[in-house]
Amino acid sequence: MSISTIALIGFGEVGQALAAELSVNDSLKVKVYDLKLFDNRSVCAHAAAKADIMRCRSASEAAKGADLIISAVTAAQTVVAAKSVVLGLEAGAWFLDLNSASPEAKIAAAGVIEAATGRYVEASVMSPIEPKRLASPVLLGGPHAEMFASLIGGLGFTDAIYYSDRLGKTAAAKLCRSVMIKGLEALISESLLAARHYGVEDTVLASLNNLFPHPDWEGYARYMISRTLEHGARRSEEMREAAKTVAEAGITPWMSDAIADLQAWAPDYDSALKAEGLKPMLDAMRAQLKSEETK
Structure with missing residues (x-):
């Protein structure tokens, strides 16, 4: 399955760093949703206005038609973010969970996505997102992680590696x-x-x-x-x-x-x-x- 459309859920430090590099790839369409995306007082709204990306009014709108959804929200919102995309989730779409949440929360988020016929991949960024951005070291986990690892390098995630088929380990x-x-x-x-x-x-x-x-x-x-x-x-x-x-x-x-x-x-x-x-x-x-x- 090729990846041509990416939805970013969360447009904080991590989301902005990823969007900056993904959006310069002419073969990719990048969409974004954040709770503060249309609040003109927010930092993320100003950043999104300057970026070459499509701003969406809801997470489900962002997820619709996306081959890959990247969840980059705060830790406490991990499961909420997974639930928020379900109505727009395409069958077989990848869901990459970058959030720094507990194993229990990751397993719960995976259950939400898998029940909606998506393919959940647990991910942990093992360094600050800056300055390497897409090249930051990332551990991938879960039943779909090994297959996903063979795809993600082509998007610029050059140090994302398969870590475990067990959810919660990354x-x-x-x-x-x-x-x-x-x-x-x-x-x-x-x-x-x-x-x-x-x-x-x-x-x-x-x-x-x-x-x-x-x-x-x-x-x-x-x-x-x-x-x-x-x-x-x-x-x-x-x-x-x-x-x-x-x-x-x-x-x-x-x-x-x-x-x-x-x-x-x-x-x-x-x-x-x-x-x-x-x-x-x-x-x-x-x-x-x-x-x-x-x-």
Whole structure:
């Protein structure tokens, strides 16, 4: 089955990155749906207006006639997104679920799509979507994953590989990794905000380099904190899914729950993103904290 029409459900960071590359392929027709697509105040509406893609009023409209539907919504909306395309889903159409949801949620979404005669493929992006975009490493899972892996490379997904025929395994790999990556972001944020208060941030960074060598710990720390400020809302949802994944393994998700809390807290301080350098960013966050304490 060739792929000529693609529907993107969700037009956030991932959806926009994929659309930017897929839409330049003259052999592909790209359609998109997002809840905020026609809200002129939203970032995704502005991005879609500039892109060479068809904007749809509903998920089912986007799915109609599509050979491939790519779901790139927030983690909590994984099953909702699968249900939203059913009325327009063509028999045998591929449904690629890129969402960072728990194995349980992926299995539930698969049930929705398969019941509607679609072909569900679980997928986990194992790096930030930028800068590689379509070339980002992706694990593919489920009964249809091996066949789909032979097709997707031709669309530009050059590092998408078949991982398992069992649903839930790519989600588990992604979310167990997220405990480490999002946890590191949270640890750096908490550690350096406190260290800046005491004036010991340089010593802390130097000591980190002894244990975890990095050519630019100060720049790396700023980048990691900026991720929580800019994307913490989406990351906190992902970490709630990670907590479910850990709990389903019979382990109390102490760390995952705490990471989710910090990621949810961070975006309130996103004005600090304007600050150049790590220390000005920390100072901007601390100034806002102090201002809130005095209210």
